[in-house]
Amino acid sequence: GQQLNQSPQSMFIQEGEDVSMNCTSSSIFNTWLWYKQEPGEGPVLLIALYKAGELTSNGRLTAQFGITRKDSFLNISASIPSDVGIYFCAGQLRGGSQGNLIFGKGTKLSVKP
Amino acid sequence: NAGVTQTPKFQVLKTGQSMTLQCAQDMNHEYMSWYRQDPGMGLRLIHYSVGAGITDQGEVPNGYNVSRSTTEDFPLRLLSAAPSQTSVYFCASSSGSGDTGELFFGEGSRLTVL
Numbered sequence A: 001g002q003q004l005n006q007s008p009q010s011m012f013i014q015e016g017e018d019v020s021m022n023c024t025s026s027s028i029f030n031t032w033l034w035y036k037q038e039p040g041e042g043p044v045l046l047i048a049l050y051k052a053g054e055l056t057s058n059g060r061l062t063a064q065f066g067i068t069r070k071d072s073f074l075n076i077s078a079s080i081p082s083d084v085g086i087y088f089c090a091g092q093l094r095g096g097s098q099g100n101l102i103f104g105k106g107t108k109l110s111v112k113p
Numbered sequence B: 001n002a003g004v005t006q007t008p009k010f011q012v013l014k015t016g017q018s019m020t021l022q023c024a025q026d027m028n029h030e031y032m033s034w035y036r037q038d039p040g041m042g043l044r045l046i047h048y049s050v051g052a053g054i055t056d057q058g059e060v061p062n063g064y065n066v067s068r069s070t071t072e073d074f075p076l077r078l079l080s081a082a083p084s085q086t087s088v089y090f091c092a093s094s095s096g097s098g099d100t101g102e103l104f105f106g107e108g109s110r111l112t113v114l
Helices: none
Strands: A005-007 A010-014 A019-024 A029-037 A044-049 A055-058 A061-065 A071-076 A085-093 A107-112 B004-007 B010-013 B019-025 B031-038 B042-051 B054-057 B064-066 B076-078 B087-094 B109-113
Touching: A010 A019, A019 A085, A029 A061, A029 A071, A044 A055, A044 A061, A044 A071, A071 A085, A085 B042, B004 B087, B010 B019, B019 B031, B019 B087, B042 B064
Parallel strands: A010 A107, B010 B109
Antiparallel strands: A005 A019, A019 A071, A029 A044, A029 A085, A055 A061, A061 A071, A085 A107, B004 B019, B019 B076, B031 B042, B031 B087, B042 B054, B064 B076, B087 B109
């Protein structure tokens, strides 16, 4: 099946540091989304991107939809302990069924106070 | 706001047993889906539905059945559980129009098959 390559797999950072993670694919996507999952809970949507080149912020989070439509990145500035969790990229393929998302394998973020 | 509600939250089965994972949403969403989450594998789509009476297979449908008799409910059935079905299952829904891909997830159902 289609794959999203998400990196890094995990990150251990100091509080206050900036974080960057990305997803790439060999396929073209119509939509890129970034979700965060905390222990024992379902993923929660952070940012949705719908146009190539789109740059969107949500507080300390910034995400971009790559120009080629094959990649996206998420940046977190000035990390805090509550940023801990697993971050997933997800995309909807061009021509794919509406609503069906392909997920990356996640980036596990740990923040040391 | 209830959102997407899954039951049970935890379940232990023996190989060969059957069970149904329940999912209900109160947002009048047309689109509903089931994902499974395994360590290091991300979330993989099992089945989905774009509206009442319509279901289709996702990436990993084998061993699972679904039905969609109402807009609100989308149960996932395991007819004969296998250890390979040990996983965390998430139900998700979206409005299916405009906000494409913006899924709302339940809290998950953790299933262990012995």
